[in-house]
Amino acid sequence: xxxxxxxxxxxxxxxxxxxxxxxxxxxxxxxxxxxxxxxxxxxxxxxxxxxxxxxxxxxxxxxxxxxxxxxxxxxxxxxxxxxxxxxxxxxxxxxxxxxxxxxxxxxxxxxxxxxxxxxxxxxxxxxxxxxxxxxxxxxxxxxxxxxxxxxxxxxxxxxxxxxxxxxxxxxxxxxxxxxxxxxxxxxxxxxxxxxxxxxxxxxxxxxxxxxxxxxxxxxxxxxxxxxxxxxxxxxxxxxxxxxxxxxxxxxxxxxxxxxxxxxxxxxxxxxxxxxxxxxxxxxxxxxxxxxxxxxx
Numbered sequence: 001x002x003x004x005x006x007x008x009x010x011x012x013x014x015x016x017x018x019x020x021x022x023x024x025x026x027x028x029x030x031x032x033x034x035x036x037x038x039x040x041x042x043x044x045x046x047x048x049x050x051x052x053x054x055x056x057x058x059x060x061x062x063x064x065x066x067x068x069x070x071x072x073x074x075x076x077x078x079x080x081x082x083x084x085x086x087x088x089x090x091x092x093x094x095x096x097x098x099x100x101x102x103x104x105x106x107x108x109x110x111x112x113x114x115x116x117x118x119x120x121x122x123x124x125x126x127x128x129x130x131x132x133x134x135x136x137x138x139x140x141x142x143x144x145x146x147x148x149x150x151x152x153x154x155x156x157x158x159x160x161x162x163x164x165x166x167x168x169x170x171x172x173x174x175x176x177x178x179x180x181x182x183x184x185x186x187x188x189x190x191x192x193x194x195x196x197x198x199x200x201x202x203x204x205x206x207x208x209x210x211x212x213x214x215x216x217x218x219x220x221x222x223x224x225x226x227x228x229x230x231x232x233x234x235x236x237x238x239x240x241x242x243x244x245x246x247x248x249x250x251x252x253x254x255x256x257x258x259x260x261x262x263x264x265x266x267x268x269x270x271x272x273x274x275x276x277x278x279x280x281x282x283x284x285x286x287x288x289x290x291x292x293x294x295x296x
Contacts, residue, residue, distance in 0.1 A: 005038045005045055008083070015082050033075035046088045050096040057097065073097055108234045110244040115140050118223075121230040127192040131206060131214075132222050134182075134189040138164075139223075139241035141182035143263050145169075146216050146238035153203045154190070159183050168264040176262055 012034060016027045038045055040056060053076060060069060077094040084092060110118070119140075122133045138149050148166050156165040162178045178186075186205075196202050197211030206214040216238075223238050234240075242263070249259050 008045065008088075009034060009038065011086070012079055012082050015085075016078075029071065030075040030078060033072045034079050037072075037076065037079075046083060048093050050093045053093050053097055108236050108240050108243075109247050110232070110234065110236065110240055112248060114230070114232050114234075115241065115244060117230040118226050118232060121226050124188075127189070127194060128209070130185070130189040130192055132226070134185040135206060135214075135219060135222070136226070136241065137179075137182035137185040139238055140245050141179045142166075142176045143242045143245040144176070145242060145264075146219050149238075150206060150214055150216055150219065152205045154205050155203055157186055157205060159187050159190075166264065172264065174261065174264050 009031060013027060013031050016022045016030060022030070037056060040059070041048060041052065044052075057069065057073065060072065064072075073094060076097075077092060080089070080092040080094055083089050119133060119136045122136065123129045124133055135149060138144050138152070139146070142164055144152070144164075144166065145168065148168055151167070152164070156167075157178070158164070159178065162180070162183055164176045164178050166174050166176050168174060190205075193205075194207060194209075194211055196204065196207060201207065201212050204213045208214045208218060219238050223236065223241075227234070227236055246259050246263060249262075250256065
């Protein structure tokens with residue numbers, strides 16, 4: 001990479017971190033895309049035309065998927081917007097570039113049997129095992145996000161009343177029913193929960209071996225480890241339990257609006273995406289209850 005490109009990339013990185021306040025992962029991803037682009041475009045990056053950008057993207061189209069292409073285009077647009085701000089050019093060559101069509105990506109769905117097998121694979125002869133079983137029961141039984149589970153307070157779990165007070169995205173609060181199996185798992189874990197490492201974690205439900213709040217990464221690792229132990233080969237994450245929870249509720253006749261409230265979705269369209277009810281199910285339900293159905 002020549003000196004001019006190296007300077008532009010360094011300034012762009014600073015712009016993303018300081019001026020746009022993007023996360024470390026986002027900055028790394030954008031800069032990686034721009035670095036790859038610079039290595040292929042040579043020394044005329046600041047003067048590139050829309051045709052140059054299109055030619056570069058065409059070389060990628062057979063190597064990466066549509067989502068990666070879309071991210072690359074987003075990075076390039078952002079980079080050239082930055083160059084405009086810096087006075088390096090007056091227009092954005094990406095304005096003529098269309099984003100590739102991207103299908104909706106749905107998380108992997110677990111069957112009820114697979115969920116039960118994963119939970120049953122946890123060895124509960126230690127407090128960590130009882131904690132891990134409680135985590136899985138909360139993810140599936142309450143449809144919690146992994147971040148919600150990790151930040152859950154003991155004072156937010158009402159075992160006897162069988163509900164959980166969840167603080168979700170945007171600090172919005174919702175009440176979620178706590179099923180019998182999840183309640184029992186939490187109760188058994190609380191009976192052996194270790195002492196916290198300080199007052200700031202006294203009310204934290206899920207602790208690590210150091211007596212501090214359990215991290216999201218630890219939950220990801222545990223979920224994948226237990227899936228392997230249960231013989232489940234699907235590529236899953238903690239979110240798979242939340243998605244499966246919603247899917248199974250809808251399949252068993254739960255109202256979409258009720259599921260929306262439980263999941264903490266602002267839009268019903270998000271709930272429809274997560275539950276991915278097939279068209280046949282909708283069609284059958286509508287035709288059976290249609291006011292023009294013969295025999296009514």
